[in-house]
Amino acid sequence: MINTSTSSTQFSKSSTRSILLMSMLALSSLLSGCVSTGFNLNQIDTRISAKAQESRVRFLILHYTALDHDKSLKVLSEQAVSAHYLVSNEEKPRAYQLVDENKMAYHAGLSSWKSYTALNASSIGIEIVNTGFEETPEGRRYFAFPQQQIDAVIMLAKDIVARHQIKPEFVLGHSDIAPQRKSDPGPYFPWKRFAEAGLILWPDEQQVAQQKLVFEAQLPDVVWMQKKLAEFGYATPQTGKLDQETKNVITAFQMRYRPTLFDGNIDAETAAMLEVLTRKAPASPAPNKTNAGDETMSAAQSLNSTNQRHGLWWVPTLAFLGAIPFIVAQSLSSVLYKNLGVSNSEITFYTSLLYLPWVIKPLWSPLVDIFKTKRFWVILTQMVIGASLFALSLSLHTSHFFFISLAVLWLIAFASSTHDVAADGFYMLGLASSERASFIGVRSMFYRIANIIGGGIPTLASDSLFAYTGNWASTWAIVFQVLAFILIALALYHLWALPKPADDKSILEVHGKQVSVAEVVREFFATFRAFFSKKDIGIALAFILLFRLGESQALKVVSLFMLDPRDKGGLGLSNHDFGLAYSIVGIGFLTLGGLLGGWLISRFGLRKMLWPMMAAVHLPNLAFLFLAYAQPESLMVISAALAVEQFGYGFGFTAFLMVLMMIADGPLKTSHYALCTGFMAAGMMIPGMFSGKLSTFFGYPHFFLWVCLCTIPGFLLTAWIKVDTDYGKKSA
Incomplete structure (x- = not known):
């Protein structure tokens, strides 16, 4: 009993000590936990403040x-x-x-x-x-x-x-x-x-008056002006030329310090104000040794100016090359698929869908402004189009040629629409505003020459090629391989021939590439906001969408109408005769009309020529109506009717392009012109998709009567277009 009791007492004491020790450890742990989690944000000590600090706002x-x-x-x-x-x-x-x-x-x-x-x-x-x-x-x-x-x-x-x-x-x-x-x-x-109020800097008027006298005797040159503007703070190009970008900066300075005249030109008062504002030590502006209004350039800049070739070196080839992929997608594809046995309704529906890249190109066109130069995009897309044409030739020998070739045509269409965005901007950068109207005629002429070489001659020669190859797939494969070679050769030529305008800069380059993704995205959407905020933009968009309502339907059906047999209401022409009448004779007169239209606008201005030229676009549609009802057998009569229609269309379409340029004009002209042409393509695509079914339902004679009635909205909307008196007129 004693032993048992003793043992029990010892156990009890030992257990008590262990429990006590564990309790103390737990309490200690609990207390330490309370100390670590007891920090209170409201108790941050703010009594000490660092001297090295300032507001984030500058x-x-x-x-x-x-x-x-x-x-x-x-x-x-x-x-x-x-x-x-x-x-x-x-x-x-x-x-x-x-x-x-x-x-x-x-x-x-x-x-x-x-x-x-x-x-x-x-x-x-x-x-x-x-x-x-x-x-x-x-x-x-x-x-x-x-x-x-x-x-x-x-x-x-x-x-x-x-x-x-x-x-x-x-x-x-x-x-x-x-x-x-x-x-x-x-x-x-x-x-x-x-x-x-002491909020901004202002030049001392007495110092400005004194400095103005100096500059009136010897005006500073452009190099000095650009350097001083950059020194003052403006993002200013250092090109040595009074380009539009530099004039925009001068205008901003003048609106701030000399708002009575803000024309963007260098004058003694503007230069004097800038000199006084930037004066730290005596500055010695370089003398202006040229005649009034001329620009001086350093020897290096003069050497570089040899790259600024006259428009005739590059406008014709750029217009020619830009037309080829569009001709392939919208014209040759119809003849190709007709020869390969595809139905009219499928041809008009699917080839009209090829307009879609031109419709939606505004979704990516701002990227052409934001990244790289217009010249870069022009040459890159030309190379892509050339390679794609070669791929198109290979696709025709596959078992699923229709859908594979359509996929390649979509790639060509996307590259071509991007090329159009860059090229349209490049024309406006590489040509003075007074040259644009006259060069529209040149562009139109070589666009039509491309129709002859890239559309008419291949169609004309396809019958002979078919006799040699024995099948249409091989015939058209040869055609597309030749076109691929021509395009790649011209793209290489443009590496040398295209000028390098000082204004051809991406937004990222202008802003030193120090912009965030968010800024780029906001600028992307700002492009669209600026476009849809233009005055009377609703009328302008209605004009763009509906002006070509008749043509959009006729264009997809004309080739099918001419190739269909006479017992189906067509003219029963062979590929050779169709190519001769429509793509050679017709395009030739289309070219003459375009040249005349461009010259008349540059001579008299768009305002005076608007109505005659708009009427010239629409009234010749009566020629198709005549051909459908009369079904003449004479190729000469058919060619004459097409010559009248094409001449009128070429003559008037120049005015339509000038209206698009007028709508797009402004700091974002490249992207806004792309938006205009995108809406124009939508106006061509949607009616064209259903033109095949309409022509089948109405029959060719009634279909072309419908086409003539569809020109009425174009006449009505022309009355709402407001044009400045001298817009497009070449200065004396």
């Missing part, structure tokens, strides 16, 4: 909204653009804070000043309600700002500048940080009042 950027009050508030609060503040234009102005100053607003877009880029991240933006400007027959007219509104903006700006210690040279307008695409806050914005 810039204050001023804009006008180009909208009325309600639309400004709606757009800036609900869409993908924003600003920190919006100042109303009411009698008693209100300021809305739409974005916290500690957060980034999306107001600057692709922008730069001095060494800074993508200024959204380091700026505060103030949008000022002002409708901006309107286009008038006398030119662009800007709208002034109410006095009380400017008082409110100055008060707000002074508060922001004081709190963030923003330097005077960093209080800027949108046109200062993006001179290639923006003009706000415009020439009526009172920058001098901001200078009087």
